[in-house]
Amino acid sequence: MGYDFQAIEAKWQKVWEERKSFEVETEPDKKKFYCLEMFPYPSGALHMGHVRNYSMGDMLARFLRKKGMNVLYPMGFDAFGMPAENAAIKYKTKPHDWTWRNIEHETNQSKRMGYSYDWRRRVETCNPNYYRWNQWIFLQMYKKGLVYRKHAPVNWCETCGTVLANEQVVNGACWRCEKPVVKKSLEQWFIKITDYAQELLDNIDTHLTGWPERVRIMQRNWIGRSEGARLSFRAEELDYTIEAFTTRFDTVYGITFIALAPEHELVSAMIAKLPKEEAARLSDFVAQCAAQSSIERSDAGAEKRGFATPFTGTHPVTGKPIPIWIANYILMDYGTGAIMGVPAHDQRDFDFCRKYGIPVIPVIQPAEGAALDGTTMTAAFEEDGVSCNSGQFDGLPTQDAIRKMINWGEEKGYCSREVNFRLRDWLISRQRYWGTPIPFVHCPSCGVVPVSEDQLPVLLPEDVQVVDVGRSPLLDMPEWLETTCPVCGGKARREAETMDTFFCSSWYFDRYCSPGFDKGPFDAKDTDYWMPVDQYIGGIEHACLHLIYARFFTMFLSDIGLLKPEVREPFTNLLTQGMVIKDGAKMSKSLGNVVDPTEIVEKYGADTVRLFILFASPPQNDLDWSEQGVEGAHRFLNRVWRFVEENLDSLKQTGGEFVPMSKLSDPAQRDFKRKIHGTIQSVTRDIDEEKQFNTAIARLMELTNALYSFRPADEIGYALRREAVEVLLNCLSPFSPHIAEELWQMLGNETLLSKTSWPILDKDALAADSVVIVVQVNGKVRAKLSMSAGIDEARLKERVMSDPQVHEKIAGREIVRVIAVPDKLVNIVVKG
RNA sequence: GCCGGGAUGGCGGAAUGGUAGACGCAGUGGACUCAAAAUCCACCGAGGGCAACCUCAUGGGAGUUCAAGUCUCCCUCCCGGCACCA
Numbered sequence: 001m002g003y004d005f006q007a008i009e010a011k012w013q014k015v016w017e018e019r020k021s022f023e024v025e026t027e028p029d030k031k032k033f034y035c036l037e038m039f040p041y042p043s044g045a046l047h048m049g050h051v052r053n054y055s056m057g058d059m060l061a062r063f064l065r066k067k068g069m070n071v072l073y074p075m076g077f078d079a080f081g082m083p084a085e086n087a088a089i090k091y092k093t094k095p096h097d098w099t100w101r102n103i104e105h106e107t108n109q110s111k112r113m114g115y116s117y118d119w120r121r122r123v124e125t126c127n128p129n130y131y132r133w134n135q136w137i138f139l140q141m142y143k144k145g146l147v148y149r150k151h152a153p154v155n156w157c158e159t160c161g162t163v164l165a166n167e168q169v170v171n172g173a174c175w176r177c178e179k180p181v182v183k184k185s186l187e188q189w190f191i192k193i194t195d196y197a198q199e200l201l202d203n204i205d206t207h208l209t210g211w212p213e214r215v216r217i218m219q220r221n222w223i224g225r226s227e228g229a230r231l232s233f234r235a236e237e238l239d240y241t242i243e244a245f246t247t248r249f250d251t252v253y254g255i256t257f258i259a260l261a262p263e264h265e266l267v268s269a270m271i272a273k274l275p276k277e278e279a280a281r282l283s284d285f286v287a288q289c290a291a292q293s294s295i296e297r298s299d300a301g302a303e304k305r306g307f308a309t310p311f312t313g314t315h316p317v318t319g320k321p322i323p324i325w326i327a328n329y330i331l332m333d334y335g336t337g338a339i340m341g342v343p344a345h346d347q348r349d350f351d352f353c354r355k356y357g358i359p360v361i362p363v364i365q366p367a368e369g370a371a372l373d374g375t376t377m378t379a380a381f382e383e384d385g386v387s388c389n390s391g392q393f394d395g396l397p398t399q400d401a402i403r404k405m406i407n408w409g410e411e412k413g414y415c416s417r418e419v420n421f422r423l424r425d426w427l428i429s430r431q432r433y434w435g436t437p438i439p440f441v442h443c444p445s446c447g448v449v450p451v452s453e454d455q456l457p458v459l460l461p462e463d464v465q466v467v468d469v470g471r472s473p474l475l476d477m478p479e480w481l482e483t484t485c486p487v488c489g490g491k492a493r494r495e496a497e498t499m500d501t502f503f504c505s506s507w508y509f510d511r512y513c514s515p516g517f518d519k520g521p522f523d524a525k526d527t528d529y530w531m532p533v534d535q536y537i538g539g540i541e542h543a544c545l546h547l548i549y550a551r552f553f554t555m556f557l558s559d560i561g562l563l564k565p566e567v568r569e570p571f572t573n574l575l576t577q578g579m580v581i582k583d584g585a586k587m588s589k590s591l592g593n594v595v596d597p598t599e600i601v602e603k604y605g606a607d608t609v610r611l612f613i614l615f616a617s618p619p620q621n622d623l624d625w626s627e628q629g630v631e632g633a634h635r636f637l638n639r640v641w642r643f644v645e646e647n648l649d650s651l652k653q654t655g656g657e658f659v660p661m662s663k664l665s666d667p668a669q670r671d672f673k674r675k676i677h678g679t680i681q682s683v684t685r686d687i688d689e690e691k692q693f694n695t696a697i698a699r700l701m702e703l704t705n706a707l708y709s710f711r712p713a714d715e716i717g718y719a720l721r722r723e724a725v726e727v728l729l730n731c732l733s734p735f736s737p738h739i740a741e742e743l744w745q746m747l748g749n750e751t752l753l754s755k756t757s758w759p760i761l762d763k764d765a766l767a768a769d770s771v772v773i774v775v776q777v778n779g780k781v782r783a784k785l786s787m788s789a790g791i792d793e794a795r796l797k798e799r800v801m802s803d804p805q806v807h808e809k810i811a812g813r814e815i816v817r818v819i820a821v822p823d824k825l826v827n828i829v830v831k832g
Numbered sequence: 833g834c835c836g837g838g839a840u841g842g843c844g845g846a847a848u849g850g851u852a853g854a855c856g857c858a859g860u861g862g863a864c865u866c867a868a869a870a871u872c873c874a875c876c877g878a879g880g881g882c883a884a885c886c887u888c889a890u891g892g893g894a895g896u897u898c899a900a901g902u903c904u905c906c907c908u909c910c911c912g913g914c915a916c917c918a
Contacts, residue, residue, distance in 0.1 A: 698855035
């Protein structure tokens with residue numbers, strides 16, 4: 001009859017759907033497991049990366065169901081975003097229509113793979129029943145003071161026609177289109193994610209122990225905590241107090257200049273105060289700095305340029321006047337946008353001072369070697385040493401000096417302790433159409449005011465033609481734009497900007513718990529049961545994007561009581577899968593090395609594709625696509641099929657109880673029984689603990705090989721063979737569920753294999769009867785002796801030392817020592 | 833520059849400090865066949881030997897250990913993240 005995978009896969013997909021095999025409910029008395037994958041953007045079709053991601057998740061979900069868990073395993077679509085607008089222009093359609101068509105197509109693709117999602121829970125972020133809760137959550141954040149508008153230099157992507165959050169700028173370029181990003185001064189919406197910086201950092205150590213070390217380090221770096229102090233310089237002529245942050249208060253006596261970022265607010269006051277000609281030169285300088293791209297600005301090797309102002313600030317400790325400069329290497333968005341310049345101990349300051357002839361005063365001397373001289377040094381001394389030129393602190397080692405001087409500074413009021421983070425507030429607004437409308441209106445008399453909660457959702461018009469990427473069509477829809485003010489009832493204009501789509505993806509996993517709920521974003525009775533996610537699977541590229549935003553959301557939702565207090569983190573365990581590579585490069589349209597999953601599934605079947613993709617590489621590694629490898633996986637499934645088909649009669653005749661190890665006397669049968677249970681043990685461990693799916697599959701291949709070589713001679717032999725086939729199919733079914741289900745049925749089983757418990761391990765069947773003892777001489781393998789298992793150390797030594805073969809290898813040399821590891825090895829150390 | 837991760841056959845990859853190379857891919861030889869496909873059997877790190885076996889081998893070098901792919905130190909190369917963050 002042959003392995004007709006097309007018919008089999010269609011058949012079982014239908015059965016599972018009709019029997020609602022994978023639908024789950026909140027059942028507090030059952031042990032739950034929440035298995036989640038990063039939901040896709042519906043760009044048209046699922047690619048191999050998705051297939052890899054979801055094949056892992058589905059395998060785990062199916063495995064855990066068999067282990068008796070109540071498994072929540074949902075799927076949805078991250079459906080708002082730029083590509084829909086671009087596609088709408090290109091194909092002369094509407095983002096709404098394009099997106100929904102793709103959602104339906106990709107859902108069907110997913111079903112064709114046999115993934116066991118509870119499809120009733122599908123979430124689409126572009127659905128008003130979802131994004132209304134985006135708007136609602138945004139208003140809750142506003143109420144808690146976490147939402148604000150700020151006029152600031154922001155990252156602007158010309159190609160996408162929108163601003164970007166810090167996390168979305170990768171090497172100075174847009175994360176999506178990879179075009180350079182420029183700074184633009186705009187008034188934008190921000191969320192105070194920095195209020196949570198400390199908890200985001202602390203929880204990495206306390207809560208994220210189930211995450212890859214790599215991701216934890218990346219997040220720690222991204223949050224970037226540094227401890228130091230804030231100090232101020234009074235600039236009397238300008239009637240202004242300049243604040244600066246430093247991590248090296250111990251170098252305070254080495255300050256020789258103050259530098260401000262060109263965007264610093266004091267700069268315009270200076271321009272106003274300066275004589276016309278000099279004011280013009282300063283404006284010019286500031287304009288030149290602004291013209292630099294963010295890539296140039298952030299290049300450490302770039303030339304440092306400065307402008308000497310005639311103004312000074314008062315040194316907080318010595319009271320001396322310190323000249324104020326404007327410098328292009330000072331960043332406005334870190335610290336205060338002003339620094340204390342200590343050229344002797346900071347390389348950047350040093351470079352700057354040498355260029356402009358500013359004095360260099362060492363305040364730390366190396367513990368050993370020649371003393372530093374400010375006039376002759378060629379580089380800043382940034383290591384630890386001993387303080388000098390620092391009054392009462394002279395002679396202190398650097399670490400002591402840092403501690404003591406900051407205490408002293410605080411006591412005397414020279415400084416105040418401060419912690420700074422590299423993490424910036426989240427710029428949430430986008431100048432785009434296809435997104436969640438920000439639920440605010442602009443009223444000429446009341447200002448920017450929130451839409452009242454009972455007016456949600458602010459619907460996004462769906463019947464919209466996008467013609468130009470440069471301008472949101474919402475701006476040209478007066479019927480949508482014009483509204484009334486929720487406060488005064490007067491004429492007002494809607495906020496036409498939409499939310500960053502990362503807002504949508506920061507809580508979708510909560511929504512899966514109660515997808516139909518309409519009294520809030522989700523029902524606490526469901527999230528209290530299901531959250532947090534037990535296993536999350538997705539790409540490493542979200543390490544400092546989605547995976548930080550979602551953590552912040554969870555903390556916030558927990559703080560306002562929507563999630564229970566103990567849920568502070570959304571994802572207990574994280575698995576980051578590698579990319580799918582072909583011909584040495586990531587599959588991409590531009591390289592033309594894309595393999596379409598649909599075609600491969602048609603040719604080999606979903607079971608083969610799933611098996612290959614999990615077998616070819618461990619989950620975290622990149623996976624090299626190889627059609628020959630796919631054929632190998634297909635061959636294996638064929639082998640399993642053929643075995644059952646060819647031996648069906650004898651397999652069916654021996655149903656019932658399996659023979660326990662104690663009833664087996666034939667060595668071949670005992671070995672085979674051991675192989676069966678050894679397979680259960682290692683497959684279970686590989687999936688559950690090691691997350692090494694490739695080796696789990698290798699074990700199943702070994703069992704299949706053993707099945708082919710085992711020759712049953714009696715009834716017990718046939719019963720063992722039946723046991724082996726059942727174990728094989730059961731263990732195979734999370735990987736290749738359709739073929740396993742079909743063969744299971746062919747054996748005469750009436751229950752669904754998908755609903756059948758994982759095989760029970762018989763520990764008695766694991767113990768070996770005989771073992772091969774490796775005999776080493778001076779650590780080199782010299783002989784292998786077979787003996788029965790469980791011999792103690794003394795008897796083992798005795799047996800090995802009396803063996804003639806071993807004698808020959810020692811050849812009369814003097815025995816210094818004998819090390820014996822029972823059931824394993826004996827190492828004889830000899831001299832000469 | 834700083835912080836991570838890695839380097840094992842022709843390839844993907846296995847190896848609680850205890851037989852290096854499981855499993856698969858590719859390859860070689862054979863069986864079946866008129867022939868091919870499919871399938872099955874054998875071989876498959878390098879060198880030496882008729883053989884039993886021996887020597888070398890996990891990027892390079894040292895060290896710890898009875899024993900190191902695995903632990904420690906140094907070096908080389910690759911990959912990733914951060915980077916004028918005060």
